[in-house]
Amino acid sequence: xxxxxxxxxxxxxxxVSRIPAGRVSTYGVLAEIARAETGxxxxxxxxxxxxxxxxxxxxxxxxxxxxxxxxHKSERQAEHLRAEGVVLSRAGRVPMGEVGWPD
Numbered sequence: 001x002x003x004x005x006x007x008x009x010x011x012x013x014x015x016v017s018r019i020p021a022g023r024v025s026t027y028g029v030l031a032e033i034a035r036a037e038t039g040x041x042x043x044x045x046x047x048x049x050x051x052x053x054x055x056x057x058x059x060x061x062x063x064x065x066x067x068x069x070x071x072h073k074s075e076r077q078a079e080h081l082r083a084e085g086v087v088l089s090r091a092g093r094v095p096m097g098e099v100g101w102p103d
Contacts, residue, residue: 016058016059024099025101026062027063029101059077060076067094074092
């Protein structure tokens with residue numbers, strides 16, 4: 001990926017920016033939505049887009065399958081989510097059945 005987001009990256013960033021506070025999506029769900037609209041992408045690609053360009057969007061509202069937090073930013077992500085009212089499980093996972101986006 002280049003230093004400037006391409007159309008796919010812009011689409012992903014827009015999707016992430018539309019996740020409401022207190023709700024969470026997964027890389028895979030976002031990839032499915034993006035693939036339906038753009039014809040390309042995967043969960044890893046969504047993760048890469050967020051890694052490169054996600055500082056300006058609520059990246060903490062995106063987690064891995066099963067509600068797992070981002071490994072290298074899990075503490076920051078948990079802080080952001082708790083501030084938005086998301087209650088994590090004892091194992092530190094997001095209750096996707098309760099707060100998953102989109103419905």
